[in-house]
Amino acid sequence: MQWIGELAVSALILIGAFFLLVGSFGLAKLPDMMRRLHGPSKSTTLGIGSLLIASMLHFAMASGHVSFHELLITIFLFLTAPVTAHMLAKAHILRSQADRNSLPSTGRPDGWATLDVPKRAAEK
Amino acid sequence: MAMRFFPHPLLTVWIVAVWVLLANEVTFGHLVLGLILGILIPLATSAYWPGRPRVGAPMMMIEFMLVVLWDIVVSNIQVAFLILFRRGDSLQSRFITVPLDLKSPEAITVLAGTITMTPGTVSSDVSADGRALLVHCLETDGADETIAQIKHRYERRLKRIFE
Numbered sequence: 001m002q003w004i005g006e007l008a009v010s011a012l013i014l015i016g017a018f019f020l021l022v023g024s025f026g027l028a029k030l031p032d033m034m035r036r037l038h039g040p041s042k043s044t045t046l047g048i049g050s051l052l053i054a055s056m057l058h059f060a061m062a063s064g065h066v067s068f069h070e071l072l073i074t075i076f077l078f079l080t081a082p083v084t085a086h087m088l089a090k091a092h093i094l095r096s097q098a099d100r101n102s103l104p105s106t107g108r109p110d111g112w113a114t115l116d117v118p119k120r121a122a123e124k
Numbered sequence: 125m126a127m128r129f130f131p132h133p134l135l136t137v138w139i140v141a142v143w144v145l146l147a148n149e150v151t152f153g154h155l156v157l158g159l160i161l162g163i164l165i166p167l168a169t170s171a172y173w174p175g176r177p178r179v180g181a182p183m184m185m186i187e188f189m190l191v192v193l194w195d196i197v198v199s200n201i202q203v204a205f206l207i208l209f210r211r212g213d214s215l216q217s218r219f220i221t222v223p224l225d226l227k228s229p230e231a232i233t234v235l236a237g238t239i240t241m242t243p244g245t246v247s248s249d250v251s252a253d254g255r256a257l258l259v260h261c262l263e264t265d266g267a268d269e270t271i272a273q274i275k276h277r278y279e280r281r282l283k284r285i286f287e
Contacts, residue, residue, distance in 0.1 A: 019200055026207035035217050037246050038262040039207060045241055046200035068145045082240035082247070089248035089260065103258065104221045110252035117252060 005061045009054045016050030023047060033092050034099070041085040048077060090114045131170035134179060136162040177230040181285050188281045195242040195277070203244055206263055219248065220267040222257045222274055229254070231286035238278050245270070 026039025052070040060066050093100055093114050103112060110116055130136055136159075143158030144150055179185075206215060222239075226232050236247040236257060244262035251258075264270050 019204060022204040022207055026203070029207065029212055030215075031212040034246070034248075034260050035212065035215060035262060037260070038203060038244060041240060041246060045196055049196075068148060072142065072145050078237070078241065082237035085240050085246050086236065086248065089246060093249060099219075102219070104219055106251035106256045106258075107221055107223055108251050108253055108255050112249045112258055113252045113254075114249050 009058045012050045012054035016047045019047035132166040135166045184284045199242050215263050220259050222271050228286045231282045
């Protein structure tokens with residue numbers, strides 16, 4: 001029975017390593033800032049996720065009790081990764097004149113928060 | 125009175141749970157220390173978080189998490205495929221505007237985070253009045269289809285949970 005667990009752990013580590021590599025490769029390969037943001041912000045979630053599941057499985061089999069630290073790492077990662085991507089995108093919109101001019105309309109009286117002040121707040 | 129000392133009861137429960145998980149063992153000492161932190165941190169930060177989000181529909185929450193987890197797996201494979209087998213210049217990347225039905229700031233935050241973690245989309249900005257999201261798509265055929273999918277898969281469920 002031991003070898004099934006070891007096989008599962010090995011498979012998960014390989015899957016994780018593959019997606020992390022693809023994410024980093026995307027960062028290097030894609031041509032512009034906004035496209036580059038997609039590589040690391042996504043391929044890493046499944047990559048890190050697989051590695052953490054592998055770690056949980058391995059230590060559950062080795063020591064007999066389940067560790068919850070991996071679960072916490074996953075939660076913190078899911079909380080912080082979108083915030084980082086969001087801040088990078090906002091900084092890019094602020095810096096790039098070309099992208100700023102090509103943004104779609106908000107469909108609202110106010111513009112985008114990075115570039116515009118809400119009308120109600122401005123009147124105060 | 126209870127509101128004054130526990131401005132965010134759910135946050136208190138969450139902090140205690142995270143503290144016990146960090147310690148990796150349930151003992152009386154860790155519980156007490158977690159509880160002290162769980163009372164002090166919401167008190168210290170309540171000035172920056174004046175709203176009281178209503179969170180309900182626990183079954184919907186589980187459904188939402190499963191849908192998101194499934195989408196993360198699918199999107200990872202899709203994005204990996206795009207990165208490996210397509211020339212960077214040939215990707216049809218563009219910004220789209222997603223009008224929001226959600227009003228609660230907490231719900232919009234969760235939606236924006238979910239969009240970033242799932243199929244080829246990164247949420248990049250919010251409109252100044254908080255009623256539309258700017259989303260960057262790595263590869264899209266039609267903006268309407270992506271918007272419909274976001275609204276159907278995520279926003280509909282979040283509306284049930286938060287509003």
